[in-house]
Amino acid sequence: MSSIYAKDPTGPLENRWEKHLFNLSLIAPQNRKKHKVIVIGTGLAGASLCATLGEAGYQVSSFCFQDSPRRAHSIAAQGGINSTKNYQNDGDSVWRLFYDTIKGGDFRARESNVYRLAQLSSNIIDQAVAQGVPFAREYSGYLANRSFGGTQVSRTFYARGQTGQQLLLGAYQAHSRQLENDNVTHQSRSEMLELIMVDDQARGVVVRDLVSGEVSAHTADCVVLCTGGYSNVFYLSTNAKGCNTSATWRAYKQGAYFANPSFTQIHPTCIPPTGENQSKLTLMSESLRNDGRIWAPKNSADCTKNPADIKEEDRDYFLERMYPAFANLAPRDVASRAAKVICDKGLGVGSKIQGKRLGVYLDFSAIIEKLGLDAVAEKYGNLFDMYSSITGENPYQTPMKIYPAPHYTMGGLWVDYNLMTTVEGLFAGGEANFSDHGANRLGASALMQGLADGYFILPKTVANYLAKNTLTEVDNDHPQVVQSLKAVKDRIQKFMKAPQPKHSPEYFHQKLGGILWEACGMSREADRLKQAIVDIAELETQFWQNIKVTGVDNDLNQTLERAGRVVDFIELGKLMCQDALMREESCGAHARVEYLTEGGEAKRDDNEFSFVGAWEFMSEQPKLHKEQLNYEFIEPTVRNYK
Amino acid sequence: MNFTLHIWRQKNINIAGDFVTYKIDDIDEDTSFLEMLDQLNEQLIANDEDCIVFDYDCREGICGACSLVINGYPHGDKKATTTCQLYMRDYKHQTELWVEPFRANSFPVIKDLTVDRSSFDSIIQSGGYISVHTGAAPDANAVLVDKPSADEAFNSATCIGCGACVAVCPNASATLYVAAKITHLSLLPQGKIEEKARAQKMLNQMQSEGFGSCSNHRHCERVCPKGISVSNISKMNQVLAWS
């Protein structure tokens, strides 16, 4: 084991970013167009970065796998984005958002980074409003706010239930503006399949054109990955179907450390699965918890009844009972585990899948009575519509059914204060990096982080890297480029021609998801994790023997795309279990059953585990490196939401 | 539930396509339309056949990736829904289904049910934005926006860029899509200043991408999954008329 360092500045927290900015090298405007940057991914983080770098005058090439950058998974974010504007004058401040984020992350995030994030949060809202993002407003014309999961101040800005859509369209339009100005080029329907390394520096990528199947190399001075999170490792999750780990996993295999892979967030308010052929789960925004009350029947005999027929005294408002101070707004992990405990006891509601009813009620009758139907529709209309079109039930009349589902991954590529990975010249932004959320992320903080990375941090730190390094041109017949291309082509042939083709990529993905959900989901335990590692290794062997991809490779072939993503997920799944096994404590969303209090809350072990676990790829066993976390400004406390 | 599916198969833009008939049985009514196609594709893999290609990503009606014309209707005949939000319980009474790609000159077929909608991106690139520098914006509350305008701007801004309006239009016009963006930005003080130039650039681009013009058939409004109203087109015309 060895140590790694974030290289964050020292001194007073408030001045660190400013001081750092002053120390970063700049490039004169006339020299910028000589530098080329590749950005993979054009979600919030990637699109905002391309727009900013393009505007500054750098040459930028961006890629995404969807048919348009406007369709990145960021589009699906519903609830909102945090900012320390304190427009509501309810005592919010940079310090409070910083404190809430560190505490919410259960003291497993880096102070300097989180403070910077809180500082930048205010500028993000200014930027978005100037771009025409139609945030919700009061009748006075001022911006409206709401309170969001786990906080006691109203600091969340929102655009009805479509905040991610509106923010992404803002960033997409800013990106489009640079495309029109020719500073930026963009290729959609293109998937990065390999990172090109030259002299230990990231110098390019191998990309497959998903329409023609053509594989090509692209070189640059540096590479930034903004490729999103990996919740789809669980097969069923709230993420878009295409979300994958391939870009970050390829980078890991080229030497970038992967940090805290087991820190994955399970979201408490999703629509429960109804059958075995389900392809994804849908999130019901957490904002619903502001006004909805969560309950389950007290008696198992009531579980199949119409909820309207269950008497008030037979309902268990379990979050209100267990956590009176935060009640229905208890943090995501706490709320998720509480729901799991209820359903494991046989008190769940909804369809029975493999012997269990996985659902609890989220009830709006009280608020409808108080505010009236119209006011509730104004606030949540599109979410209610979405729920009823999926389930065929009317949430204005019958309580919703909800159950936890994988939603967000705090883990990701390890990055230093400059958001550079352990590979020189390879940066990571947005959900793809591990940086700011520790062991658990607060609601409405991912959009904020993606945009802080893309609009404000990476443009400065990437420029600094370009200024400090003299990089010679890498052309397409460089041996490293040729070799990377060949490796990708060989791998594609392995998918196309397995020794005994038998099962589709979906088959392997579902198997993997099943293993991980049981062993590395909401609760984890040494024995189950050890078994899962064995099972996943076996699945991997089987994959290479039996993967079946029909069609041809020089064509639009979605089965081939899936095969590549699934096998990367399989390898990542194993590392997640290893990481969860190594971390003999519970913290945030990582709940090891051996380390929970009687009340089911996480028992952290700060003496042994106050570090970021960053894994280095090795052909035999991955090697763990530790970034020790030092709390200079906040005293780690026991999280108590009672 | 059992279905007979006639699905458009086309190798690429240069080779003529045709309907191929498939049968699929034992579909649960809570299965989504796309999950039904997933299951069909699993059958095709089992039979060593190339899968049917169709676009999707979020599967919750917000990314705009899914398309498909089902029994003649873009996104099916259910109002205000995307294809990915259709459930087989919606098809209890129609067990024979014809599934085709969105058809328009400016949306060439790539393969099977997948079309190229990059012409939509080009329209935004031509001017569908507010020209603000990143990093130098004034305080967000410095310019107030009255709530009715903000709400209306939001309604226009909810367009997901799916292209159903084009697919249904006899002229294959993208006017509703263009008008929604122009209206969104024009309703906000931040976007007002450039409005006329923006509208002209976007409409010119629409034409050069090969989309037709609007002749008030209003089919677009009926198929739009986000309920974008044709009043956006009137609003756009006002913007263009002011000099």
Ligand SMILES: Cc1cc2nc3c(=O)[nH]c(=O)nc-3n(C[C@H](O)[C@H](O)[C@H](O)COP(=O)(O)OP(=O)(O)OC[C@H]3O[C@@H](n4cnc5c(N)ncnc54)[C@H](O)[C@@H]3O)c2cc1C
């Ligand atoms: C349903 C839902 C609701 C949410 N709601 C909220 C909320 O209310 N507030 C909040 O703060 N957060 C929310 N989140 C989380 C938040 O949306 C995401 O964390 C955030 O949008 C991620 O942005 P990103 O730019 O990092 O990645 P993404 O938006 O996922 O973009 C990834 C990009 O990378 C590209 N890409 C990926 N792999 C490759 C590859 N191999 N080759 C080429 N391109 C590739 C994709 O094409 C895409 O352009 C929500 C998440 C979900 C699932």
Ligand code: SF4
């Ligand atoms: S206006 Fe409606 S139909 Fe047309 S692209 Fe937008 S959302 Fe789709």
Ligand code: FES
């Ligand atoms: S798949 Fe995203 S809108 Fe249908």
